[in-house]
Amino acid sequence: MAAASNFFSIVAGVGPGTGRSVALKFAKVYPVVLLARNPAHYESIVKEIKESGGQAIGFSTDVASQSSVKDAFAQIQKELKGKKLAAAIFNVGGAFVRKPFLELSLDEYEAGYNTNGKGFYNFAQATLPLLLESVESSPHPPSLIITGATASMRGSATMSSFASGKFALRATGQSLAREFGPKGVHVAHVVVDGVIDMPKTKDWPINGGAPDGKISSAAIADSYWYLHTQPRSHFTHEMDCRPYVEKF
Amino acid sequence: MAAASNFFSIVAGVGPGTGRSVALKFAKVYPVVLLARNPAHYESIVKEIKESGGQAIGFSTDVASQSSVKDAFAQIQKELKGKKLAAAIFNVGGAFVRKPFLELSLDEYEAGYNTNGKGFYNFAQATLPLLLESVESSPHPPSLIITGATASMRGSATMSSFASGKFALRATGQSLAREFGPKGVHVAHVVVDGVIDMPKTKDWPINGGAPDGKISSAAIADSYWYLHTQPRSHFTHEMDCRPYVEKF
Amino acid sequence: MAAASNFFSIVAGVGPGTGRSVALKFAKVYPVVLLARNPAHYESIVKEIKESGGQAIGFSTDVASQSSVKDAFAQIQKELKGKKLAAAIFNVGGAFVRKPFLELSLDEYEAGYNTNGKGFYNFAQATLPLLLESVESSPHPPSLIITGATASMRGSATMSSFASGKFALRATGQSLAREFGPKGVHVAHVVVDGVIDMPKTKDWPINGGAPDGKISSAAIADSYWYLHTQPRSHFTHEMDCRPYVEKF
Amino acid sequence: MAAASNFFSIVAGVGPGTGRSVALKFAKVYPVVLLARNPAHYESIVKEIKESGGQAIGFSTDVASQSSVKDAFAQIQKELKGKKLAAAIFNVGGAFVRKPFLELSLDEYEAGYNTNGKGFYNFAQATLPLLLESVESSPHPPSLIITGATASMRGSATMSSFASGKFALRATGQSLAREFGPKGVHVAHVVVDGVIDMPKTKDWPINGGAPDGKISSAAIADSYWYLHTQPRSHFTHEMDCRPYVEKF
Numbered sequence: 001m002a003a004a005s006n007f008f009s010i011v012a013g014v015g016p017g018t019g020r021s022v023a024l025k026f027a028k029v030y031p032v033v034l035l036a037r038n039p040a041h042y043e044s045i046v047k048e049i050k051e052s053g054g055q056a057i058g059f060s061t062d063v064a065s066q067s068s069v070k071d072a073f074a075q076i077q078k079e080l081k082g083k084k085l086a087a088a089i090f091n092v093g094g095a096f097v098r099k100p101f102l103e104l105s106l107d108e109y110e111a112g113y114n115t116n117g118k119g120f121y122n123f124a125q126a127t128l129p130l131l132l133e134s135v136e137s138s139p140h141p142p143s144l145i146i147t148g149a150t151a152s153m154r155g156s157a158t159m160s161s162f163a164s165g166k167f168a169l170r171a172t173g174q175s176l177a178r179e180f181g182p183k184g185v186h187v188a189h190v191v192v193d194g195v196i197d198m199p200k201t202k203d204w205p206i207n208g209g210a211p212d213g214k215i216s217s218a219a220i221a222d223s224y225w226y227l228h229t230q231p232r233s234h235f236t237h238e239m240d241c242r243p244y245v246e247k248f
Numbered sequence: 249m250a251a252a253s254n255f256f257s258i259v260a261g262v263g264p265g266t267g268r269s270v271a272l273k274f275a276k277v278y279p280v281v282l283l284a285r286n287p288a289h290y291e292s293i294v295k296e297i298k299e300s301g302g303q304a305i306g307f308s309t310d311v312a313s314q315s316s317v318k319d320a321f322a323q324i325q326k327e328l329k330g331k332k333l334a335a336a337i338f339n340v341g342g343a344f345v346r347k348p349f350l351e352l353s354l355d356e357y358e359a360g361y362n363t364n365g366k367g368f369y370n371f372a373q374a375t376l377p378l379l380l381e382s383v384e385s386s387p388h389p390p391s392l393i394i395t396g397a398t399a400s401m402r403g404s405a406t407m408s409s410f411a412s413g414k415f416a417l418r419a420t421g422q423s424l425a426r427e428f429g430p431k432g433v434h435v436a437h438v439v440v441d442g443v444i445d446m447p448k449t450k451d452w453p454i455n456g457g458a459p460d461g462k463i464s465s466a467a468i469a470d471s472y473w474y475l476h477t478q479p480r481s482h483f484t485h486e487m488d489c490r491p492y493v494e495k496f
Numbered sequence: 497m498a499a500a501s502n503f504f505s506i507v508a509g510v511g512p513g514t515g516r517s518v519a520l521k522f523a524k525v526y527p528v529v530l531l532a533r534n535p536a537h538y539e540s541i542v543k544e545i546k547e548s549g550g551q552a553i554g555f556s557t558d559v560a561s562q563s564s565v566k567d568a569f570a571q572i573q574k575e576l577k578g579k580k581l582a583a584a585i586f587n588v589g590g591a592f593v594r595k596p597f598l599e600l601s602l603d604e605y606e607a608g609y610n611t612n613g614k615g616f617y618n619f620a621q622a623t624l625p626l627l628l629e630s631v632e633s634s635p636h637p638p639s640l641i642i643t644g645a646t647a648s649m650r651g652s653a654t655m656s657s658f659a660s661g662k663f664a665l666r667a668t669g670q671s672l673a674r675e676f677g678p679k680g681v682h683v684a685h686v687v688v689d690g691v692i693d694m695p696k697t698k699d700w701p702i703n704g705g706a707p708d709g710k711i712s713s714a715a716i717a718d719s720y721w722y723l724h725t726q727p728r729s730h731f732t733h734e735m736d737c738r739p740y741v742e743k744f
Numbered sequence: 745m746a747a748a749s750n751f752f753s754i755v756a757g758v759g760p761g762t763g764r765s766v767a768l769k770f771a772k773v774y775p776v777v778l779l780a781r782n783p784a785h786y787e788s789i790v791k792e793i794k795e796s797g798g799q800a801i802g803f804s805t806d807v808a809s810q811s812s813v814k815d816a817f818a819q820i821q822k823e824l825k826g827k828k829l830a831a832a833i834f835n836v837g838g839a840f841v842r843k844p845f846l847e848l849s850l851d852e853y854e855a856g857y858n859t860n861g862k863g864f865y866n867f868a869q870a871t872l873p874l875l876l877e878s879v880e881s882s883p884h885p886p887s888l889i890i891t892g893a894t895a896s897m898r899g900s901a902t903m904s905s906f907a908s909g910k911f912a913l914r915a916t917g918q919s920l921a922r923e924f925g926p927k928g929v930h931v932a933h934v935v936v937d938g939v940i941d942m943p944k945t946k947d948w949p950i951n952g953g954a955p956d957g958k959i960s961s962a963a964i965a966d967s968y969w970y971l972h973t974q975p976r977s978h979f980t981h982e983m984d985c986r987p988y989v990e991k992f
Contacts, residue, residue: 066354101427102376106314109369113361117412121357128350141988155422163423164365164416171415174403179349181988197977212977219978226970232988233941233956234963239983244885244925244976389740429740445729460729467730474722480740481693481708482715487735492637492677492728562850597923598872602810605865609857613908617853624846651918659919660861660912667911670899675845 112165608661
């Protein structure tokens with residue numbers, strides 16, 4: 001087992017909610033690479049991590065684009081030369097279209113899959129070879145952690161775009177867990193069932209405005225870190241999380 | 249309720265297995281439209297139906313292509329002028345690629361979604377407006393019936409392409425059931441868990457070669473017809489089927 | 497394959513809803529044995545079947561009592577000497593207690609299991625040997641069909657008694673399907689998700705009073721018959737049913 | 745929030761595997777009460793905890809017996825006077841009978857439910873009132889954590905006793921999560937999918953004898969502790985765990 005400083009982590013899909021919290025959490029141990037389409041989504045987080053003594057670097061990347069992901073990983077290999085990948089987090093939300101089905105365009109329908117199906121394929125193709133290289137030496141089993149949603153488990157009226165993307169993501173995650181688990185890579189899927197507490201949702205009247213009625217993204221980050229530290233005799237493939245007042 | 253002869257049915261994804269059997273079954277009551285990319289897949293079935301006194305017509309259609317589906321339905325509207333749609337069956341298998349994930353190209357990965365995600369979107373967009381028009385008059389609640397697979401329920405190593413497509417299909421089917429059920433359209437998803445008994449699988453050593461160890465496609469067709477005839481107070485959304493000797 | 501007249505069927509848990517409809521349906525082909533604790537629950541149904549030309553006989557039986565079930569089957573063997581069992585339907589609802597957990601007595605909690613766990617054990621022990629004897633000769637694969645509920649799939653606040661019984665029933669049904677399916681006995685579990693339309697529920701304001709907003713028990717009976725007639729290459733283990741307007 | 749020393753924890757079902765590890769883990773923060781039918785199962789663990797500076801006390805208790813559980817809790821209230829309950833762990837395995845169904849006696853069938861259905865009812869009735877009293881003051885949300893198994897999710901041939909008990913346990917756990925979650929008590933269910941690494945399983949040839957092919961009970965204890973420390977905005981109801989080489 002090598003020192004954590006020889007390793008890095010990567011978070012795809014950073015923004016003001018889960019992505020930021022996960023990046024801050026993993027940055028306490030590993031340098032963190034942040035991917036988002038819009039640099040505005042990672043720049044302040046990179047700054048925040050650096051100011052608290054961590055290492056972070058962001059790359060503008062569209063996970064739905066194979067060439068964009070390839071370009072990003074070419075740069076990553078150069079910038080983090082000599083470091084190995086310990087943890088890869090796929091936290092891409094993607095467009096969240098709610099519409100009656102017959103008003104949904106093909107582009108809108110495909111948006112769910114483009115980010116969470118194809119986007120995850122691109123991310124997994126880029127990170128799995130690096131995670132496999134870390135199996136022998138990583139402080140904890142190298143991990144590929146996936147953010148799911150209620151819509152990963154059930155479709156609902158007007159949500160076919162988001163649900164089909166999240167179902168495809170879960171299917172791919174299960175397939176990878178079964179293929180790469182025995183090789184020592186931990187693939188885990190977290191079903192986030194509820195609304196994240198973040199600036200944009202501040203005034204949403206969720207769960208009757210109950211205190212702690214929205215999910216703390218810092219607590220999600222704790223979950224991801226906990227999953228990353230599980231030993232290989234005890235891999236969790238799936239866990240849910242929701243506020244105590246959430247109906248389920 | 250109008251006479252069945254004022255209605256038609258449509259089967260997307262016909263070939264020598266389930267598609268053929270479903271077409272023969274529904275042709276006993278309704279004229280049947282058959283869709284397949286390759287005319288060779290429907291021509292003999294059209295002939296077989298006509299010879300036994302039914303009505304059938306085939307259209308070469310690529311369900312993964314929005315324009316191909318639109319063209320087909322323009323022709324269908326013309327050819328079946330005055331008839332209403334009673335049942336639409338989505339039986340598109342799609343490419344079945346089995347490969348270690350890191351050897352799977354993006355095109356191969358997307359093949360599952362193209363047929364079963366986007367392809368089903370295209371088919372549902374074309375058929376749901378017609379099914380809605382039949383709610384008041386159809387002999388049985390107008391039905392959209394979907395062929396799923398074991399891979400609709402769980403991913404497995406080397407099957408991420410097929411599983412992600414079948415998961416996306418199930419997600420979309422669930423969404424449509426919840427949106428269109430209350431409008432009177434019956435959306436049902438059948439999990440076919442096992443190998444279909446057809447010429448191509450004749451010599452596959454399934455279930456130790458046990459008699460009836462492969463699924464009779466005629467029995468699947470009976471299921472689909474049974475689902476179509478359920479009254480609206482009793483809609484089945486999901487059922488499985490497998491040979492008695494199949495492990496599950 | 498022998499004539500249907502050499503076979504009989506049996507329904508445990510008859511009353512004015514599903515049990516009556518299933519008995520009437522199966523009585524069109526097989527003599528039917530009806531089991532209920534209270535003779536008042538089967539007497540009018542026996543009469544109804546006989547008046548329409550069928551054969552039926554009822555036995556007062558408490559499925560939760562091993563000796564009561566043994567006594568009933570001893571009588572059945574005598575009364576139906578020479579006939580074989582083609583279909584056994586377990587439709588025992590059991591006490592339906594809704595209470596905050598801390599107000600629920602142990603007796604109330606156990607009521608769910610007594611009928612649907614232990615009761616099903618007793619019924620399955622009595623019927624499976626008879627069903628196995630019919631494998632070679634029954635007109636359709638001998639069948640053990642189980643009535644489940646929404647509470648078979650998920651617990652809910654105040655419903656732990658009913659849910660624990662229905663979960664135990666489903667667990668046992670799955671175990672039996674896997675053990676006896678390969679021997680030719682069809683074990684099927686139907687998730688009835690909604691309220692049955694029957695005299696007692698007539699004025700219940702279900703689904704906003706929508707027409708057909710409650711499940712037709714005759715349609716459930718059609719399902720059970722359909723399941724019974726499936727060939728062994730195509731056994732359905734589980735299907736759901738609900739009104740088109742039911743939220744799920 | 746009060747000091748952890750004002751609180752205690754309780755583990756039902758202690759033995760050389762998970763129970764011992766969970767007790768050792770929670771004893772680092774809280775005094776631990778251990779329940780087992782056979783004092784031999786907790787005596788050495790009590791000693792081990794005391795020797796490492798923790799507090800522990802054991803009570804011989806049969807969870808399947810309402811009076812035995814009541815007696816135990818009367819003693820607990822006396823011995824731990826003034827302390828509040830922070831965490832209750834239900835880790836009762838129960839008899840694990842594997843037999844063809846037709847060779848399974850009623851007593852053997854009921855053994856699964858007696859421990860995991862009725863036993864859990866008794867344990868939950870005793871602990872939930874105490875957990876509710878701790879909601880305002882406990883260092884972490886008071887927790888009721890349940891050990892499930894693969895058999896909580898699916899029945900299998902010859903396992904109807906164990907599966908029906910574990911299904912009933914899960915049903916009850918789900919019901920309690922939905923009733924007591926909104927009151928601030930965290931009810932969590934862990935699906936342990938694999939064989940625990942402990943003296944008794946040392947020579948079992950699990951997963952081809954792969955290193956770490958059995959689950960570390962210390963890692964399960966870490967999971968339980970992690971679940972206990974989740975804030976109320978982020979309650980996990982269910983998670984699985986299995987060795988990296990386990991087929992699933």
